[in-house]
Amino acid sequence: MTLALLHTSPVHVPVFDALRDAGHPDLALRHFVDEGLLDRAGATGPEAVTGDVEALLAAAVDEGATAVLCTCSTIGGVAESAGAGLGVPVLRVDRPMAAAAARVERVTVIAAVAATLAPTLALLAEEADRAGRRAARVCTVLVDGAWECFEAGDRDGYLDLVAAAADAVTDSEVIVLAQASMADAATRTVTRIPVLSSPRPGLDAAAAVAMAGSPGRADHR
Structure with a gap:
């Protein structure tokens, strides 16, 4: 099973890779990084990046993700809402x-x-x-x-x-x-x-969902 992670900084990639290695070695991670998301969300509000987040989530699903974890607290709620129709669970790390x-x-x-x-x-x-x-x-x-x-x-x-x-x-x-x-x-x-x-408990929750391969987007809140 593959968990996609949506980041607003590349510094998160090795952090979550290390947490995966320590606790979930059988889980494949796929990282998606858009460094401009946080700046745009800060300037005009998180809802302003909804379209960009939707595109990243769709790309993650197209590449085989069984769940997606947004690691940015500012846009986590946007990611949850934008993922409602994706057919895979979308979680926020916090x-x-x-x-x-x-x-x-x-x-x-x-x-x-x-x-x-x-x-x-x-x-x-x-x-x-x-x-x-x-x-x-x-x-x-x-x-x-x-x-x-x-x-x-x-x-x-x-x-x-x-x-x-x-x-x-x-x-x-x-x-x-x-x-x-x-x-x-x-x-x-x-x-x-x-x-x-947030990183360790957030990844633990997302890993459980991804490894279960839950069909459809359940309410994991």
């Missing part, structure tokens, strides 16, 4: 993370891109509703300078800024790293507050 965060009452969301915040907050509220819980009290932190480091290729600077932002959080039961690119910052923190990231 949904399992959001489901875990929805179990508590005080959440801090850390992001490096402002456009990521609204989709992440909406997802947290949706998961709380699905769990029959009251929506969490959510604080948001937009990390100054972090995205500039990421775009400049300064991975250590990026992760250090994200980790410092997480360590500064005090009144929260869980910290959500909103973007997949932030995942390794969790290993650089000293906070005692649980820090959640």
